[in-house]
Amino acid sequence: MPEVQHSSRRSAKTPSLARHGRLKKHAAWKTLLKVVSGVAAVALVSGGAVAAYAAWDLASTVQPTVKLESEKVLEGVPDVGAIDGGVNLLVIGSDSRQGQGYGFGDPDEETAVLNDVTMLMHIAQDHSHVEVISFPRDMFVSVPGTCTDPNDGSELSALSSVKINTVLAYGGMDCVVKTVEELTGVTIPFAGIVQFMGVAGLSEAVGGVDVCVAEPIEDEYTGTFLDAGTHTLSGLPALQFLRTRHGVGDGSDLGRISNQQVFLSALARKLQSDGTLGDPVKLYSIAKAALANMQLSSSLTDPTRMISIAKAMKDVDLSKIAFVQYPTGYTDGGVIPSDSADAVNAALQADLPLGFDPNADQTDFASATDPNAVPPADPAAPAEAAADPAAPAADPAAPAPTEGAAPTVETLPGDVTGQTAAEVRCSAGRTLDDQ
DSSP, rough: OOOOHHHHHHHHHHHHHHHHHHHOOOOOOOOHHHHHHHHHHHHHHSSSSOHHHHHHGGGGGGOOOBBBBBGGGGOOOOSSSGTTEEEEEEEEEEOOOOSSSSSBOTTOOOOOEEEEEEEEEEOTTTTSSSSEEEHHHHHHHHOOOOOTTTTTBBBOOOOEEEEGGGHHHHHHHHHHHHHHHHSEEEEEEEEEOOOOOHHHHHHTTOOOOEEEEEEEETTTTTTTTEEEEEEEEHHHHHHHHHHHOOBBTSSSSHHHHHHHHHHHHHHHHHHHHSSSGGGGGHHHHHHHHHHTTTBEEEEEEHHHHHHHHHHHHHHOOOOOOEEEEOOEEEEETTTEEOOOOOHHHHHHTTTEEEETTTTTTTTTOOOOOTTTSSSOOOTSOOOOOOOTTOOOOOOTOOOOOOOTTOOOOOOOOOTTOOOTTTTOOOEEEEEEEGG
């Protein structure tokens, strides 16, 4: 049974929803452009080139790309490492049933095109850290007056206090990008939209993802029923694990975000630990799944650029990959950004790594850690040697060392939740009795 969408689906105007669901494809795609796009998608998920035959086979699945206004910042930039302030890429998860079969509802009846998942990935300019920011779907935002209708290019009016998951239906991919840019203060020249089957296909392509469940998950809406323990999820079960909200946390979208972070951190660990990035067969399967169910911004059709982005991600330490829930506070009918959002925005703008307050309450994020995870340091262990009191004091006028020095970490306020990819967290399950 598909998950029931409530107020957000009613808040979007019906004509816009239906119109956007029938976007026309470009009529004259050249074969060469298809091949280039295929190579780019392979590079996006693999970090390197795959055999030429794979690109030719993938070309048949290429979807039309979308031009982002912010792509102009890439003009004259030789490599992603030269992008001032780092790389920003927006991942948009669409709940459109179009082309997804009947497993998620009737695609002819369920015509809404909502961005129920909106994630901003930031790769540091020096490639030393990565942040993935999740924006709650029920968060009220302002939509700038610079959006255009994706069908005819006409100007769209600015909006205030609308839920962020309605923006895709209103103005398409570029409008979602502009909305997040206005919210965070950073420029986003790369974006992609993924549909349901894309997530399922990607999880199958990597051979499944191991997730920890602290308490049983029971969700009749998505058909997700998992006992406490570790589960290897692939295909539809993996997708439904990411979609469930009634079966986790407090039953809200915030609980679902925590579930997604548990899954994504486990996926990052898997990709780095089992040699997936060096396995051509797996890489081809990943690219095939991605291309068949994704729409990319035109900035992602340059294979050289895509290889650069993948290489920038490949060797980032897991402890330097942070998954953050954009801080919000409750209001009537949804949530709004809290004051702590300023700290997240400032760190992104300054290209600083994010650090979590060790005393922050992570209860809503995950109720337990994996018992098989590496334990924290023993508090009874001997402390590091104290500084020699006879040693000369540091000269306050001396310049600070810069070569090889790690960038300053922006420690987030205590109400900001999340985790690093190095941490093994468990999903906080919720049974039917609690719903």
